[in-house]
Amino acid sequence: MTKQDLFNQIKKKQSFLCVGLDTDLKKIPENLLDSSDPIYEFNKSIINATAKYCVAYKPNLAFYEANGVEGWLSLEKTVAYIKQRFPEIFLIADAKRGDIGNTSEMYASSFFDKLKMDAVTVAPYMGEDSVRPFLMQKEKWVILLALTSNKGSNDFQYMEDANGEALFEKVLKTSKEWATDEEMMYVVGATQDKLFDRVRKIVPNHFLLVPGIGAQGGSLEAVCKVGMNKTCGLLVNSSRAIIYADSSDNFAYSAGEEARKVQLEMADMLNKYL
Amino acid sequence: MTKQDLFNQIKKKQSFLCVGLDTDLKKIPENLLDSSDPIYEFNKSIINATAKYCVAYKPNLAFYEANGVEGWLSLEKTVAYIKQRFPEIFLIADAKRGDIGNTSEMYASSFFDKLKMDAVTVAPYMGEDSVRPFLMQKEKWVILLALTSNKGSNDFQYMEDANGEALFEKVLKTSKEWATDEEMMYVVGATQDKLFDRVRKIVPNHFLLVPGIGAQGGSLEAVCKVGMNKTCGLLVNSSRAIIYADSSDNFAYSAGEEARKVQLEMADMLNKYL
Numbered sequence: 001m002t003k004q005d006l007f008n009q010i011k012k013k014q015s016f017l018c019v020g021l022d023t024d025l026k027k028i029p030e031n032l033l034d035s036s037d038p039i040y041e042f043n044k045s046i047i048n049a050t051a052k053y054c055v056a057y058k059p060n061l062a063f064y065e066a067n068g069v070e071g072w073l074s075l076e077k078t079v080a081y082i083k084q085r086f087p088e089i090f091l092i093a094d095a096k097r098g099d100i101g102n103t104s105e106m107y108a109s110s111f112f113d114k115l116k117m118d119a120v121t122v123a124p125y126m127g128e129d130s131v132r133p134f135l136m137q138k139e140k141w142v143i144l145l146a147l148t149s150n151k152g153s154n155d156f157q158y159m160e161d162a163n164g165e166a167l168f169e170k171v172l173k174t175s176k177e178w179a180t181d182e183e184m185m186y187v188v189g190a191t192q193d194k195l196f197d198r199v200r201k202i203v204p205n206h207f208l209l210v211p212g213i214g215a216q217g218g219s220l221e222a223v224c225k226v227g228m229n230k231t232c233g234l235l236v237n238s239s240r241a242i243i244y245a246d247s248s249d250n251f252a253y254s255a256g257e258e259a260r261k262v263q264l265e266m267a268d269m270l271n272k273y274l
Numbered sequence: 275m276t277k278q279d280l281f282n283q284i285k286k287k288q289s290f291l292c293v294g295l296d297t298d299l300k301k302i303p304e305n306l307l308d309s310s311d312p313i314y315e316f317n318k319s320i321i322n323a324t325a326k327y328c329v330a331y332k333p334n335l336a337f338y339e340a341n342g343v344e345g346w347l348s349l350e351k352t353v354a355y356i357k358q359r360f361p362e363i364f365l366i367a368d369a370k371r372g373d374i375g376n377t378s379e380m381y382a383s384s385f386f387d388k389l390k391m392d393a394v395t396v397a398p399y400m401g402e403d404s405v406r407p408f409l410m411q412k413e414k415w416v417i418l419l420a421l422t423s424n425k426g427s428n429d430f431q432y433m434e435d436a437n438g439e440a441l442f443e444k445v446l447k448t449s450k451e452w453a454t455d456e457e458m459m460y461v462v463g464a465t466q467d468k469l470f471d472r473v474r475k476i477v478p479n480h481f482l483l484v485p486g487i488g489a490q491g492g493s494l495e496a497v498c499k500v501g502m503n504k505t506c507g508l509l510v511n512s513s514r515a516i517i518y519a520d521s522s523d524n525f526a527y528s529a530g531e532e533a534r535k536v537q538l539e540m541a542d543m544l545n546k547y548l
Contacts (some may be wrong), residue, residue: 062380063372065346068388072339072346098397099336100424100490103296106336122480123372123397125419127426145399150374152401154342155448160437174429216331250408 001090001118001139002180003207007231009055009088014267016232017259018056018092018209020239021046022063027244029251033084035215039067039074042251046243048255053263056235057082058209069138075105077117090125090235091118092143092209098123104133112140119143121187121209124171128178135179142184146171147199149189149212168195181206188227190218190236196226201217207233214241223267232274275364275392277481278458281505283329283362288541290506291533292330292366292483294513295320295352296333296337301518313341313348316525318515319356323530327537330364331356332483353389365392366483366507370419372397376409386414387497393417395461396481398445402452416458420445422462423474423486430447440496446476455480462501464492464510470500481507488515494536498543506548512536515543 010016023039023046032038047057059078064071082089097120111120112134119141122131126224132252134142147157147168157168165173172186188199190212192243199208208227212218213236218235227234242262246254284290287451297320306312314517321331338345356363366383371394372378385394386408393415396405408416421442423429431442439447446460455477464474464486467475473482474545482501486492501508516536518529 025379060373060377062371062377062384065384066352066388069343069346069383071299076342094373096373096400097336098332098395099368100422100485103336106298106334106340110336110342114340123370123399125399125430126370126398126422126424127429127431129424129426131426148374148400150400150403152405156399156441156444156480157400157401159433159435159441159444163432167430167433167441170430170433187449210376221419226304236287258404 003231006055006090006207008098009090010099013055013159013263014270015053015055015100015263016234016236017054017262018048018058018235018237018264019054019259020237021059021243022239023243024063027170027246027247029249031249037074037077039064040077043074043078044065045252047082047086047257048059049252050242050259051086051089053183053256053259056092058092058094058237060094060239068179071142076115079117083116083124083147092122093117096121096123098126098130101129101133104130108134108136109208111139119185121145124175129173131178131188135183137145138222142179144175144184145187147188147192147195148188149216149218152188153192157166162237169198169202176193176203176206185209187211190223191216193222196223200229202274205233207235209235209237211237214238220265220269224273228269229274236266277505280364280481281297282330282440284304284334284506287326287329287537288331288544289327289537290508290510290540291328291536292490292509293320293324293328293516293533294368295331295333295513295517297343297409297517298337301521303521305523310537311348311351313338313345314351314506317348318350318434320529321360322358323526324516324533325332325360325363327530327533332366332368332511333370334513345387350389353391357390366417366521367394370395370397372400375403375407381495382408382410393459395419398449401478405449405452407433409457416453417483418437418445418458418460420460421462421466421469423465423490423492427466443472443476446473450477450480456480459483461485464497467496470497474501474503478503479505479507481509483509485505488512494539494543502543502547507543508538519542532534
């Protein structure tokens with residue numbers, strides 16, 4: 001998918017919501033557990049209820065791998081379902097991979113060729129040759145970790161060199177030479193809204209994938225105010241607050257309502273800041 | 275597995291070799307491709323031929339994920355085979371994961387509970403709360419990336435703060451407070467032998483997992499001279515140089531011979547530097 005395609009979707013749906021499919025067997029309604037693939041059944045219901053309010057889905061690979069072969073099967077079926085029913089949706093493998101060249105090549109093959117994802121999240125620690133294999137395919141995206149939403153982001157991402165440049169800034173500056181804003185996005189957590197201006201100074205035109213709204217406590221308006229650019233430039237993720245909005249048999253309807261609420265707020269933000 | 279168990283194995287086998295199971299369908303002998311699970315058949319033959327010369331196996335998850343559900347199945351079978359036939363072997367999931375707490379918990383469950391691995395490689399970028407969920411189980415290990423063997427290690431790992439402390443040193447110093455040397459190891463590439471003294475100054479007693487011998491060009495003696503400690507403290511990995519030593523039907527015998535050669539060198543090193 002191109003950047004323009006994504007922006008067109010955002011304008012059409014008046015939404016820049018990404019729904020995180022962090023589907024956990026322990027959290028889905030009990031009556032689904034009798035089906036042969038409860039994770040897939042849950043995802044299908046969530047997708048049908050939320051697709052018109054979002055522009056992206058982000059399955060979190062950990063939640064599928066935790067179920068081994070069955071989990072991987074649930075993931076393949078979920079992705080195939082989205083691709084068939086909602087081909088306009090941007091599909092992100094939240095994998096946070098990154099390894100030496102020949103290994104990253106295998107991961108790229110796994111996510112782009114085998115699973116047909118549009119994007120994969122990648123960790124920057126191992127540098128350029130760990131990222132580049134994910135950049136070899138047209139209209140496929142790397143979403144590189146820059147400034148994450150968790151408490152541990154303090155441990156290393158703020159480390160400063162003698163000139164006061166932080167590691168997250170060095171990651172942005174160095175990596176934006178590896179690819180254009182048509183191939184690369186960055187993860188910047190919503191809980192980091194005070195640092196968005198430093199991010200936007202380095203990457204004014206890139207899309208940012210923003211986790212941390214909802215369960216993690218970030219504010220949508222604060223992020224939009226400092227983070228939005230002329231092609232929106234934001235994909236804001238919500239996982240638990242949407243997919244687990246309701247643990248009853250009514251879960252899909254409630255998830256849809258929750259996604260609709262976020263979409264309405266986003267329409268406001270687009271009207272105000274785009 | 276405890277640190278003492280691992281050291282006992284090393285003394286008994288006179289080896290600190292870890293064989294990397296980076297098994298690639300495109301590189302295994304053609305006559306295996308007719309079997310229902312060529313990856314598993316290849317691994318089984320390699321394991322039978324090399325187990326007496328090594329103390330650890332390290333399946334690289336990317337190579338299995340690239341084959342989707344079938345790949346995950348090959349991995350589960352491979353791990354079960356090792357656990358059953360060679361229960362003394364240390365099993366490392368080379369996954370380089372790291373994510374927010376609830377996600378890392380799922381990965382930990384995947385590798386420790388589902389796959390029964392002894393250790394998992396973890397990337398440090400997201401900090402403490404991304405690593406801690408892997409440290410909750412007794413006798414299970416985190417192997418944290420510190421200084422990797424690839425060219426891209428230059429991009430960020432050497433970044434220095436105002437006091438001249440490099441990122442890899444900060445990672446070592448900070449993370450060694452999270453766990454003891456009975457729960458944590460570090461990845462330090464063999465190509466970084468000039469920096470081993472800086473690593474050993476911070477973590478004198480930890481085991482280091484050392485990739486980069488063989489195909490990547492590191493020297494075993496250089497690493498042992500600066501890296502070995504009183505409980506050996508090194509697991510040196512070789513993947514391609516052993517498992518693809520020979521592409522003919524004789525591949526398993528050749529892999530065994532290659533592993534034996536490395537083991538003999540290692541016995542020398544233990545004699546010289548332990």
